[in-house]
Amino acid sequence: MIKRQNLLLKQKGRVNKIRKVILVTGTPGVGKTAVAHKLASKLDAIYVGITELVKTEKLITNVDEERKTLIADTEKVSKKLQETIAQSKGNIIIEGHYATDVTPNKEVTTVFVLRRDPHKLKSVLEKRGYNEKKIWENLAAEILDVCLCDALSACGADKVCEINVSGKTVEAVVEEIIQVLEKKQECRSGTVDWLGKLENEGRLEEFLKKFSSAEQP
Ligand SMILES: Nc1ncnc2c1ncn2[C@@H]1O[C@H](COP(=O)(O)OP(=O)(O)OP(=O)(O)O)[C@@H](O)[C@H]1O
Ligand SMILES: [Mg+2]
Incomplete structure (x- = not known):
């Protein structure tokens, strides 16, 4: 029993030397929450x-009826995150697709941008019952690196690590993140190229057509 407790403490202490504020971002459905x-x-x-925080603290300006989502009051979200960071001494993981827009960037240690193959992401979003417009808007965001670009412009390339989660279990992704935090694996971005992959598969045109038809009112 003592041995097991020691092992747990050792595991938890592995990357705990300096307090960290870690952001986990990415397109809806990539697996951020898990x-x-x-x-x-x-x-x-x-x-x-962040999604939970907005709901529980009612940090809302409006409801987007078309997308069936709440519109967050980003100023209030940002203030709340700042308070949370100031009040806590330990490591914090902040998760959400606009985490880099609302977290004070000087506080951020590392941003992990999760990336998921568009074909797999499409199935996740379909299973959620999203309408066509919402599915293709999110797929376009994934393919055009929207969360990655937001992270790079908010926090700078040194803090941004892209993790391709496609075909990996949640456990494997978490282990990869820990390896990066422990500096056993390089933190890199610009490694994922879904546009190139779709082009190689001969499916880029099909996707681009879907994007433009999803944009029609
Ligand atoms: N690495 C993984 N392998 C297989 N399935 C996964 C993986 N990560 C998450 N999932 C599953 O994919 C779905 C989407 O994951 P999750 O809800 O964590 O995404 P999210 O990025 O938090 O989405 P949102 O931004 O909408 O909250 C869930 O059903 C989850 O169980
Ligand atoms: Mg989530």
Whole structure:
């Protein structure tokens, strides 16, 4: 029993030397919540899910009827995150597709941008019952690197690590993130190229047509 406790403490202490504010971002459906929850428990960190935070704290300006989502009051979200960071001494994992827009960037240690193959992402979004417009808007965002670009412009390339989660289990993704935090694996971005992949598969035109028809009112 003592041995097991020691092992757990050792695991949790692996990347705990300096307090970290870690962002987990990416297009809806890539697996941010699943990964961030597990990562927080492994690092003994506080987990903050922005979608949950917006709902529980009612940090809302309006409701987007077409997309059936709440429109967050980003100023209030940002203020709340700043308070949370200021009040806690341990590691914090902040998760959400616009995490880099609302977290004070000077506080951020590392941003993990999760990337998922567009074909796999499409199935996740279809299973959720999203309408065509919402599916193709999100797929366009994934293919055009929207979350990656947001992360790079908010926090700079040194802090941004892209993780391709396609075909990996949640556990494997979390382990990869820990390897990066422990500097056993390089933190890199610009490694994922879905446009190139679709072009090689001869499916780029099909996707681009879907994007433009989803944009029609
Ligand atoms: N690495 C993985 N392998 C297989 N399935 C996964 C993986 N990560 C997440 N999933 C599954 O994919 C779905 C989407 O994951 P999740 O809800 O965590 O995405 P999200 O990025 O948080 O989405 P949102 O931005 O809409 O909250 C869930 O059904 C989840 O169980
Ligand atoms: Mg989520």
